[in-house]
Amino acid sequence: MNSLSILASATANAQEFEGLSGALLLMAIGMVTVFIVLLLVIYVGNALIMFVNKFVPEETKEAPKASFASVQSVDAVTANVIAQAVNTLTGGKGKVESIKKI
Amino acid sequence: MNSLSILASATANAQEFEGLSGALLLMAIGMVTVFIVLLLVIYVGNALIMFVNKFVPEETKEAPKASFASVQSVDAVTANVIAQAVNTLTGGKGKVESIKKI
């Protein structure tokens, strides 16, 4: 099978599947492909589990922190958002008793 | 220098800067301009500081309140802002001890 015939088969269009036999062929193609894909997901998934267990067995504690280029700091954003919340909620008269990050 | 020659110089395009001398010219233009801009920012910024100190020396206490034309109330906004705050702050593990409205 050379690449030309591949190309031809890849470019099959609706007409080729007209009629009962075409529809049955499409069903066969479809169900086989769906099974192939999910079997691959299962097998490669299992390989992945083994890979992870072998090479990265420990949970990473600290994920890298998000940052935007040219962004000041996330703390500032947090503080700002909280300030806004309090401000909006209380109409300028509220107070935040305490904000804890555990 | 009349406006025609200005126009011509303003519309210089890539070809004019081909070659080493062109690139050097562009470097000179670029660095001079960057310095001009930031010097202007500094000088005008200082003027601004003096202007503010002289004419609006007091901090305004109450900024005007936001409103949308034909908008009823801000309950939705409040809810959203708090959601944002809680979300941003906790990142899954934080807690807001209390937000009080007096």
Place this chain on the structure above:
Amino acid sequence: MNSLSILASATANAQEFEGLSGALLLMAIGMVTVFIVLLLVIYVGNALIMFVNKFVPEETKEAPKASFASVQSVDAVTANVIAQAVNTLTGGKGKVESIKKI
């Protein structure tokens, strides 16, 4: 009046309303229509009130829950629920003592 003439009248364009008489005609059309619409809103609104009082007199307690097709879990929903809770609680003057995530 057959549908052809209707069509013609419906497709009137700016030229037809040039001049003082045209503008006056447009004013008449406009004010009459605005009154018709708002009178209909009032009358149908009153009918609606009667309809609701007669056929759905009880407040439904439990609104159906939001769900996205193929949606798993609820981190985003959690944020939303908090927003809702805050909204309900405050009602413009309430206070949220604490939102804790342990």
Place this chain on the structure above:
Amino acid sequence: MEILSKIYGMTAIDNLTCYPSYLVMIALAFVLLYLGIKKGFEPLLLIPIAFGVLIANFPGGEMGVLAVNGVGEIFRISNEALQNGLGDGFQTVTLVNGVEASQASSNFIQVGQLFYDPSIEGNEILKNVDLVSQIKVYDIWAMPLHDIAHEFGIMNYIYYALIKSGLLPPIIFMGVGALTDFGPMLRNLKLAIFGAGAQFGIFAVLIVASQCGFDMKEAGSLAIIGGADGPTAIFTTLKLAPHMLGPIAIAAYSYMALVPVIIPLVVKLTCSKEELSINMKEQDKLYPSKTEFKNMQALKILFPITVTTIVAIIVPDAISLIGMLMFGNLIKEIGNSTSRLFQTASNGIMNTATIFLGLSVGATMTVDAFLNLKTIGIVAGGFCAFGLSIFGGICLAKIYNLFAKKKINPLIGATGLSAVPMASRVANDIALKYDPKNHVLNYCMSSNVAGVIGSAVAAGILISFLG
């Protein structure tokens, strides 16, 4: 009186009385609103869709998505041409400029702000043969988007910019991915295979529909309802048979809302009490799995990348759906460093996409796109596809049980349908009815999530071979 006549001319009353089919569509909108609001049928999608149907079906409102023929043409005649032609004699009109009669859209002509169907007798205006030559033909694929907005209103604009372009279904899939947890699937990876079995309904209904007057593209669009996945159904229909978008989307979301009815029905017809009482946890104790999970976090990050690669190699046409689904999932699982993106993908972007998708899909449901026999076929065929998909999953589980020692509850096959997570909840409830200790939820979630991948793959196949 001139005033009242002009006001009457402005209103939609004349058109609504001439063409009562509009009233049918408005009534349908009310029914859908009722189902979405009161009955809680997938309210997030059905309510926008229903409202879209409502506002689309008032003549003159320009809020309906115009039907186009197979090559993207829209026909209109200017008001001047119309008025100039009134004095002439009338003749029957047949559209001859290359439009196939089989195209739904060729039957309809927008005249000024009104719609006229040349096949209806008494429709004098278009019988004037002189007018036909003055009908303006718009090529929707050659018009800039802002010109579409300018000529045909904002709903056509939203439709072509966001829906017909194929943008929103993958965007919604990004949000779905950001809200999906592959943990249960990873813990019971083997059960994912039932996400393949439960695509049976798609291909079975494809065969039936292709024998019942639908062409292959239409049959494929109809059949994908059996995938039980809204965005997938919409994406496939847009590629294969966009003129059937409205009914198929509504059928897909309605049946997904009816999962608590349909699954018990199919299960009752096909499964014995013994089968439904199979306790997965006891099976796990009898035949314990050797798999251990030392680093679930890393696994969950690697998994979406892996699945994307596999699907992209085998079914490239499914990559816009699966790729975006997995991207959404990835930015969730990475955690802190991409949580900003996750928040926006799963909230702001997804909700915005849902609103515009719903409204404009609803707006495609104009009279000629809905009131035809194919709609009945879609309603019936969609139901069959749904049922047969559940049946396919159950059968696969039964076949598996014939050969394996470690038995599998057929409910896990049934949830291969997708409709996450409602199908799993419904299946769990059924299992608990037979044995109050038999919690199958986590097992069902595996096949259930796999069903999303399965139906996206099926969609890719249909698009690849029929598109």
Place this chain on the structure above:
Amino acid sequence: MEILSKIYGMTAIDNLTCYPSYLVMIALAFVLLYLGIKKGFEPLLLIPIAFGVLIANFPGGEMGVLAVNGVGEIFRISNEALQNGLGDGFQTVTLVNGVEASQASSNFIQVGQLFYDPSIEGNEILKNVDLVSQIKVYDIWAMPLHDIAHEFGIMNYIYYALIKSGLLPPIIFMGVGALTDFGPMLRNLKLAIFGAGAQFGIFAVLIVASQCGFDMKEAGSLAIIGGADGPTAIFTTLKLAPHMLGPIAIAAYSYMALVPVIIPLVVKLTCSKEELSINMKEQDKLYPSKTEFKNMQALKILFPITVTTIVAIIVPDAISLIGMLMFGNLIKEIGNSTSRLFQTASNGIMNTATIFLGLSVGATMTVDAFLNLKTIGIVAGGFCAFGLSIFGGICLAKIYNLFAKKKINPLIGATGLSAVPMASRVANDIALKYDPKNHVLNYCMSSNVAGVIGSAVAAGILISFLG
């Protein structure tokens, strides 16, 4: 020195000194920023608009929305053509290629990165007759959106994609609807009629403006300022007279910000102390309403659907505004099951729409679009429309009181203007000034919200008959 010369050529200084009118626009931007920031004039809209005016008016920045003539043409000449033509003799140029002189845009030609006005003497370049033949004509309606961005910059892109397409005003109305509570209106449904009376200013100013040099479309756009509703004014102007968009939007939002000044002014001129002291609650006690509300929640869900249907039948052209308004309200009132959509419609979508609407409406305020006599007409006419609308509502209340036993405070007529909820608050303050126990807020809200519907209907009528 070559360096400094080239730098000088790059700057906007030469253009700003040649055409000091740019400086006027920049000064205007500063004034608007001052009003928005310091005086709190509708800051959410006026600040983006003002910033849009600022960045639009530096020659070479490509951030201004280009004026087009009536058929959507833009004229430009390439730099090469310009430079090639420099050796030739100069002649006076008159544009003759089909451009009507009355179109504001035909007066201006963009040459390279600079703008030249052929009507200004000493503008040698365009006097070269050979150059005229080389002017390139762009048809804005035939250019794909990304080509508009490519040729004319992002502000034109945003303008054509979001504003000229008519998309953002309905989107903002969706957010407005999600933030509107029809409860007060439902509780005092009868008072909604004053939302009709207070459209008087629109049609009165339409008559005057049409007699003062504005054509009917321009007069309609100017008059709609009297609707006291920003998105409605923008939507109408886009359909009728887009070249006046900037001044009309700014006038509309400025006068809405001035409601606390304008309403007391009109009230003082037209109402007696007795009228203003009419206590609605006591009237309610004297003539109690029989209406009871057993299920307000259901009512609030049914109401937006009903209003949509009524408006869609009577004024189909108002449906994109009213339909989206009511859709926003519906997803709010349904509650839990659509709260995701409500959140996004009333926050993310609305704020995004506001930013882009403001910036690009501001960017339409280029020299030729603003510095002409019509702007004065808009400022004056808009004020009259505002005042006459308030007057119309008050008159209707007075007429009503002539015939009815149960009297109505004319302030409720005044708030029919809309400008929700500021008008109601201002009216309430006035009432309290005359009688500290006379809280009319809830009554005013009825006519106030009805005024939004009323002006959208008026907009639909103008678009229907003049568009």
Place this chain on the structure above:
Amino acid sequence: MEILSKIYGMTAIDNLTCYPSYLVMIALAFVLLYLGIKKGFEPLLLIPIAFGVLIANFPGGEMGVLAVNGVGEIFRISNEALQNGLGDGFQTVTLVNGVEASQASSNFIQVGQLFYDPSIEGNEILKNVDLVSQIKVYDIWAMPLHDIAHEFGIMNYIYYALIKSGLLPPIIFMGVGALTDFGPMLRNLKLAIFGAGAQFGIFAVLIVASQCGFDMKEAGSLAIIGGADGPTAIFTTLKLAPHMLGPIAIAAYSYMALVPVIIPLVVKLTCSKEELSINMKEQDKLYPSKTEFKNMQALKILFPITVTTIVAIIVPDAISLIGMLMFGNLIKEIGNSTSRLFQTASNGIMNTATIFLGLSVGATMTVDAFLNLKTIGIVAGGFCAFGLSIFGGICLAKIYNLFAKKKINPLIGATGLSAVPMASRVANDIALKYDPKNHVLNYCMSSNVAGVIGSAVAAGILISFLG
């Protein structure tokens, strides 16, 4: 077997084995994902970019941004033409229809769903001379956006609508502005000048690159990496050399992530211990500033407006970047009355822009756009530009210290690079290493933020003179 053959034909396997360069791109995607996820290299941008690279490089997936030639043409041949031509004899093909061989895009032809490179031997299909005449030419600038989506998939749509249009970089700058605090800069305004010195790397590398086989436009795009600012680099590249967008964006963001490595390296090579120990606070005490700040709030509101005006006058081409940056900052500093807009600009809009920018910039990284010698030049040249910019800032500080009494720590020069705020933190850590009491963070923030303005200005100059 027919079934398996058809499945094989659908997969990307055949293409991946024929053209292993795809595998290189997929591997690159994995490397970038690793760097973004595990190493924390600018994850917000690099992870979407990496995922974009991944999904773009599966043949048949239609998720890659197609390369176009200099005039925006794309070449394709239909499947029918291909199949009809199969019977004929084969001949070597040379593309002759006006495409310059130097254009990257002309080397590649999309045939049906597959890509073929006519320069590779054994590529029989395109050797058929009859087919060449049937190659369809698409003009990307004449195709409506929805037609681009329809013909080339959603990634091309997103790319042309949001990226190539130049929209997203200014939008992201709006968000950046909303997250920037000009307070530290205002308090040490003099130090802002180092934001100018640290643009040296841009123009130095421009010279070198222009002598090493890059044309001036490409050299400018490469050089702007030295601005250490992602959106600025993307914006400039889009205007000057869009075919190099992918590698430049990745280089820019990677080096920004490497700031904690690059700055110490350059500092170590150029600065003595004495210089690094200069304590700014003590200098302040020795030579106290006379400036006092009576109203920082007003100052922070006036400042962005002022900077916008200055930049707009001197470098109009920088206004879309600087204007949006300052608008974002303005709506933040105004406070309460525009906080709705600030919230959305800095969250929803910015995150949405980041996702789509990342994915589609990644999707431009197809085989032919990346696997060429220029990529190596970009990687090397970008690094030099980065280093030289830091060097330039340091030199300026040293020169300043030669003449001034009040000495300046050269670290403040180094942070003129921008890469806010990481550069400042890194510089602070270095200073603390030499003297644990020497906190330079607040001083560094001044030159650091000024560096953002500086590189946007440099970008405007490059666009103005080379664009």
